[in-house]
Every structure is written in C-alpha cells, then in structure tokens.
Amino acid sequence: MQRKKEKEEKIKIIPLGGLGEVGRNMTVFEYKGKMMILDMGLGFPGEDMPGVDCTIPNSNYLKGKEKNILGIVITHGHYDHIGAIPYIMPQLGKIPIYTSPLTKGMILKRQDDFPNQPPLDIRIIEDGSQLKLGEFQIEFFHQNHNIPDNLGLTIKTPLGQIVHTADFKFDSSPVNGPATNFEKLKKIGRDKVLLLMSDSTGAEEEGHSLSEKVIFENLEKIFKEAKGRIVAASFASLINRIQQLIVLSEKYGRKVVIEGHSMRTNVEIAQTLGKIKSNKKTLIKAKDIAKLPDSQITIVCTGAQGEEEAAFMRIANREHKFIKIKKGDTIVFSSSIIPGNERSVQSLKDKFHRQEATIFHYRMMDIHASGHARREELREMIAIMKPRFFIPVHGQYSMLVRHAEIAQEEGLPNENIIVAENGNIIELSPEEISKDKKKVASSCIMVDGLGVGDIGEVVLRDRHALASDGMFVIIAAVDKQAGKVKGSPDIISRGFVYLRASQELLKETRKRTVRIINRAAGSGGAVNWLYVKEELRNKIGQFLFSKTKKRPMVLPVIIVV
C-alpha cells in the first residue's frame, strides 16, 4: 500500500494546452489553492477547422479562482506562448505578467490589435531573476531558442524543486545571444530536481539540433556566390535568423529591406531593446531598392510557408510594387515547413523557378535550424537534471511518448514518468506523481472572427459539407387557398455545379418540387409543412445525387401566402 498524504499538500499541475499538439501552451501550477500560470499561447487551426482563425486553451478551470492566481509567467515571445493573452486575460482581470523585455515588447505589440482591452500589468524578469509567488520560489535561466530572451525556470516549492525547460535547444555557438550555460544547468541539477518538465517538440528527431553557427556558415556560402538580389523568407518572429541575415548583408556590402508588417514591427521592437543590431544605414525601404545595384540588396520577408497575403507570395506572383524577380536573383527559404503547408511551399518554389531565380531551401542545404532540442539534447537535459519525476511537455502525443522513452532509457522508472493530456490533473508529492482520473475542461476553444468559443461541431460540420458539395436552397411560395405552388420555385445554389450548364437539372428539380408540394397542399386537410420540407430535402437530395453524385446541402423554404 502506498502511503497517502493529505490531498492539500500535493502540488497540482494542470496542462490546459500544449500536450498532444504543437502550440497553445498553457499550464497551471497549484499549491494549497494558490496558482501560477505558465504561458498563454494560441494554436493553429487544423484543416478540419475551415475559417477558424486560431485556437486557444480552455480556461474554464480558472473561472471563479481568479483571486488565487498569483501571477502569469511567459517564457518567450512566440505566438504559441503569448497569443492567447488578449482572449484570456480580460476574463482573469488584473494579474501581473512576468516576462523578459523582448517578450513584453511582443505582447504589447499584439495588444494593439485589441484596442479596447484594459492595460496589462507586465513586470520584467531576466536570466537570473528571482520571483516569489506565494510558496513558489522561481528563478529564471537563459535558454537558447530561435528568439532571444527565452527563459526556462526552476520553481522551488515546499515539496521540492520543479524545473521547466521552456522551448529550448542547446547551442554552444549561437549567433545572437549567449551560449547555453551548462554550468548553471548543472548547478540546478545538483540541487535535487523533484520534477523535470521538458520540451518534446524535437523528440522524434535523431541526434543533435544544428547550431546557428552552421546555419550562418551555410548562409554565408550563398551570400558569397550571389550576384543579384537575395530574397530570404522566414518567420516574422525568427529574430535570430533576421539578425544573421543582417550581419551577412553588412559583411557583403548589402542593404537590407524588411518586408512584411509583422516582421518589420518585430525588428523595430527587437532593435529598440538591442536584441537586433545593425549599422545605422543598413536597413532601407523597399522603394529605395531601385537606387542600388542588385548585388547590394537583401530582402528579408515573411511568407516562407506560402501564406497567401505575405510579402514572399506577392513577390512570387509579381504583385509586389518594388520587387520583381529576374534571372540572377537568389531566393532563400530559411525556415522549415509547418506540416500542412507542403503544397503551398512547393507552389511558391515553382513560381520562383519559373522566373529563373536560383533557389535554396532547407532540404538542399542546412539554412534553417529548428529551435527545439533533438533526442540527444533531450537525453542530456535529463542527465543533467537527474529528476525523480518527469513530464514531457509541448508536442504531439507521439512526441511525448518518444520523449518518455528517452527518460526511461536514462533510468527513470516507468511509474515516475507521466505522459499527460490537456486537462489532466497531475498530482505531485515528494514520493509520487500521479494523474487524477478526472479531467478539467480542456476542449479546444476556437476563435472565429470576433467569436471566441461560440462555433462548435455543428458549424464546422456544415462548413465541411458546404466546401465539398455546396448548397442548394429551394424557395417555394404556396397559395394557401388554391392549395398549390404559386409561380415557379426559386433556386439558389452555390458551390455545387456550374449552374449555367445545368438548366435541365434545375428545371427538373423545380418540377419535382412543385409536384411534392402540390400533392401535400392539395390534399384538403391541414398540411404538416415540416413534413413536406423533410420530404423535399430527401427527395430532391436523392434526385440531385442520382444526377451528379454530389450531395449539396438541400435547404427547402416554403412560404405560405
């Protein structure tokens, strides 16, 4: 029999997002009813969520407990860690947010899109900062990632020390910011770690992530060879890559144009904080490109995922006002492809090839490195921390499982490892870790225009049906006294078949509609219009399917006049 401590003495860890998925990171740490929250990120909608803007964590668990939230800690400025702030904070009220300077800048920038919100109370922390939130004694440590100012944390609690890695990779020769401070990590590890929570995003990738130094060297090869303009696309928030491209441009006598609103704003914020450095005259405006020879121009832009509205796509489509690709230009895709975007990136590549540009992408050459530790680094982190318990965090379920495997290989017994899902209540004591059978609300909240969480399965199912076979509305006016359809029924159809070529089909549908309604309406007795509509839906649906093998959404409207 395991000895049970009293319930209130355990620490509860409740992931509200980020497990079983990449993105939407948010975790609650709770001890004696007092809480701290780590990260508040958004998720990217799946292909099964057409029209949805983003997803956010389900914060239902926090309702009514707002007063018990001591603070919110944000590890870094990527949207999957800060993006849900404008949606969730207004519900929580004025709770201090603790984060690094660059992250603060990026959070505040995003608030501009939500003008009517109460101001946020953001307090600055940095590498080495200490923070006491009730019984949580937090100390922050620098972690390398592909954005500066990223912080891991150790949380000393009355029950023991919890280490959360945040997103990280080990890099002993990064280009921007300090190298991984292994001494500091080892010092934390020597201090007895009760629980390690570690980033699993790279847990299915063998070996060690690439150092940014390798990326820099490969990018330099491109800069050395390039005769014409260089157009390099990446993520707007990949501050470190942008810095590399600026450094190389300066070295090879090029001016830099930053294209894409979000990237430009990020660069401005990072520059103000000294997180991106450049000579005064390096950055120029797109309209000034024509004043310089091609060999002195670098364009850094957003849109490496093939996003429709981004600068890169506009350049590819020859729709950009100042930048038209020509033979001799060099195109650099400096980012990996987010799953789901393969086809649009391929189409983008083909467009540039057709314009006879020279193209480099990460599958040809290591010109992009992920910001996430791979298996050997994850193994090293576990070896350094020597935790008693382990929870793999951040990632698809398969990543969590593969990360748990590593922990087992490093000697942790199976019962000391928890592979959790969103909504799980993980209970931690010095002696044991366990998952409660109950779960807190963790359904995915969808943001759809101004609506947060108000579209559900029904709306999504309808969107799928509409996307696949379209819709077919039949409107019939029925003369009550005559007991038959007045005139010819109206048909509105979209996304089904090409109507101009389907006059015969529409005619026959009208005829059948009239027949069905007249039979019912002319029967003399009271007419059950609901029944008639149901019959129209079925019969017309079957008829259309027999003629087209498509099943549009059939929506009958009967107006009795």
Added chain:
Amino acid sequence: MQRKKEKEEKIKIIPLGGLGEVGRNMTVFEYKGKMMILDMGLGFPGEDMPGVDCTIPNSNYLKGKEKNILGIVITHGHYDHIGAIPYIMPQLGKIPIYTSPLTKGMILKRQDDFPNQPPLDIRIIEDGSQLKLGEFQIEFFHQNHNIPDNLGLTIKTPLGQIVHTADFKFDSSPVNGPATNFEKLKKIGRDKVLLLMSDSTGAEEEGHSLSEKVIFENLEKIFKEAKGRIVAASFASLINRIQQLIVLSEKYGRKVVIEGHSMRTNVEIAQTLGKIKSNKKTLIKAKDIAKLPDSQITIVCTGAQGEEEAAFMRIANREHKFIKIKKGDTIVFSSSIIPGNERSVQSLKDKFHRQEATIFHYRMMDIHASGHARREELREMIAIMKPRFFIPVHGQYSMLVRHAEIAQEEGLPNENIIVAENGNIIELSPEEISKDKKKVASSCIMVDGLGVGDIGEVVLRDRHALASDGMFVIIAAVDKQAGKVKGSPDIISRGFVYLRASQELLKETRKRTVRIINRAAGSGGAVNWLYVKEELRNKIGQFLFSKTKKRPMVLPVIIVV
C-alpha cells in the same frame, strides 16, 4: 542562322499532363500527323479544390484527330498513369491500349466502377516486346519501380531514337521481380539516343534510392521483435511491399489479413498473374483473427495517409469489427507521406500511441522506399543513355529544373535541354529541339462527382467562401399592394455562427432587412428589386461583419406576393 527543316518532318512531343505536377501523366508523340499516346493518369486535387474527386489531363488537343491515334501505351498500373482512362477513352473511341499483364488487370478492375463504358481493346506487351505504331518502332524494357510489370520504352523513329524511362529506380536487389538490367540499358545507350525523357520525381533527393532489400531487412527486424499482432499500412497499389510483408509473415509463422477493398482486389489480380506469391493458407479473413494467437497475425491494410474511410483509420478509431488495438501490437507505417497529408498521419500516429501500440514509421527506420530514382541514379541514367537532347518529365517544376541541372552537369549544352510545361509543343529534329511559342489546351480538368470539367473557378471560389465563413440566406415575402414586408423574414444560415447563441444578431438582421425593403417598396414608384437585393447584400453583409468579423455569403431572396 540555323537551318530550318520543313515543319512536317519534325516530331512533336506534347505533354498534356505530368509536368509541373506529380501525377496526371499523359504525353502525345506525333509524327507526320500520326500519334501515339503514353499514359493516361489522374492527378490528386489540391487543397484549393475542395470536393473535387480528381483531376485529369486536358485532351482537347485530340478532338477531331482520333483517327490519327495509332495506339496508347501505358507504362504501369498506378493511378497517376491509368486513372484517366475511363474519362478520356470514351471520347477517343476504340483505340488499342498496349500494356503489361498486371497493368491490364488493374485497368480492367477500375473499369468495373464505370459499368456503361464500351469495352477496352487492351493488348499485352512485356519486357522485350516490340511494337510498330506507324513510324514509331517501339521496344519495351523492364524498369524497377514499386509495382511489378513496369515498362520503359525506346521509340525508334525516322529521325532518331527516343528513350522514355517511365517511372523508375535502379535496384540491383529488389525483392519482387528482376533487378535492373544495366546491360540492356547500356545496349540502348550505345545505339545513339536522340532524346531522353526521364522521370524527375526524385530529382530533389540527394544520393541513391534505397534498395527494397534494405527495406526488407528493416521490416524483418520488426517481425523478429514483435510479440503481438503486426498491423502494416501502405498504399493499395504498392504490390511489392505487400509481397514483402507476406514473405516475412510466412517466415515468422504469421497468417496475413488483407484489409481494404482496393488492396484486396489488387492482391487478387496480382496473385492470379503470379505477381504476388503466397502459400495457400497464408491469407485469411479478418473474422478469423480471433482463432489464432496474436503472434501469428499480420494485418496489411490501406490508409497509411490517414484517409478517413480506410481500414487503418477504422482500426485506429476502434471502429473495426474484428481488430481492436491493444498494448503489445506493432503498428507499421510503410509508406512515405504524400504532401498535404502530414497532419492526418500525425493524428493517426497519436491515436495508435494512445492505445499503447509500438509504432514504426519511415522517419524512424527505413521501412519505406520511394519508387523513384534519386539524383545519383538520374545522373547514371543520363550517363548510360548519352542523349543528344533531354526533357525531364514527371514532377513539380522545381524537380524538372533540378533534373535539368544534372543533365547540364553531365555535359549537355543548355540549348539541348527543354524544361517544358503541360501543353507545350516540343519540336524535335535530329539537329535541334525547341518549344513552340504556342501551347495546346492544357487547363486542368476537374472530376467532381459525375461532372467532368464542368466545375470551374466560380464553383471552387464559392466552396472556399462557404468553407471559411458559411452562408446567410434572407427570404422576405413582400406584399405588393401594401408595399411592405409580410411577416418576418426567414433566415437560413449554415457554417457562419452558432445560431442558437445568436438570436440577437438574427433579430437585428431581420429588423434591418424589413427597413431596407419597406423603404424601397413603400416609395410608391416601380421597385427595382435587383437594386434592393444588392443593397441588402451589401448592408446586411457589412452589418454581419461589424458584429462578427466574418463575411458569410449573403443571399437575399425577395418574393413579391
């Protein structure tokens, strides 16, 4: 000045599909007005074509020239080479199709889905067969791919020899069928090749494709270790992989269940022709699984791409009648991921992980090999054939460009290489190769239910709009005499917002609708209902956007009674 031969003496090569894309392969060879056609494949619809079943080549160029088509040659039985036959052949009439026995079986099987078509005239060819189609003297040679009975061809013409590789890879130790016959290829190469047309699908992949022997050895490791059932998913048409799994099952004392209708039919056809071999008692039915211990069961099934209706997905969802996954079962994803399917495959993987199965996929271990030659093989093919002219075929534009690069590196001058697009007319003479400025019709034909080519941009655009923001139909009956709306307007909305939670929005919309109509109808004069509807569309659209930041398709209907 280049000497111009008379036009009718040149050979025309017209790709109708398969260039700038993967799939939809079809090429016309024309000499003195007489034609042969190579392959007739379908393409897989992009994400920008919701609801579309498949795409087929535009065969408009052949209209009116049917009598000049001497024959159709099909290289192998994959759908991107045979799939358009049921759509295009009825238009062309009775023209002989020349193909290998297995390909014939697969073509005929597919015809079962098109019961009312005239019978096809299919004639058998094999490795070494010779065929004379007018002035085209064709000889076929075996090429390795991941389906048996795949044939490359050399076409001797009065102007010189054309070699078409078909889909291929070099494999000196394949598991099913003969190894690459390099002697034969070299013999062809010694015979002066005027033009080489070679498969570009693998032209962006470095090195050499994996031999099926390596795949076999890795699969064997899994079979050696597995204690429970093995569930291996692949493509229905990947006959060689299915054969490997059968051989291994027999070696390790397992019976094999083939799950998925298309795979089962393919296996039956291949077995009848001796292209898949198994002991009499190896193949069993799914319902007999329970009679045997788990360690004696292999399930080979369709659905490795995460297809909704496939056997693999039903197993993952615990919806399969006879197969429920449990701890100890081994899941094998023996196929690559087709771009665009990454997310559904990830979700499938996660489902199996949650059921605690042991999972192997091609990124963990080489348990799948592409059927296409990589850069080093492509280089070798060019070196063997030493062609005067070169056209890279089959593949995305970027693949064609990268393949052309290899040809240049192998010494072909730039002007001897044609990177072409669908619809190009390539003219070939012994002295030169060129692309005509004109193109033949090559727009992508979409198959949508029973409709072939009848849905166009408008229907697709509507489907996109409907998928993203849904639709909003407003129906108002107007009393002509009273000059105002009768009763309350009906609203039908789908895929927009959750209606039950939006009563206020609907009420306000009805109010605004009535106001707009009454103002127009009550004005006394003749009412321009088109104008009123336009106003409703705009005003109500703006109102809905202001309230929701969504733009549903607003469709007003006014019925004057």
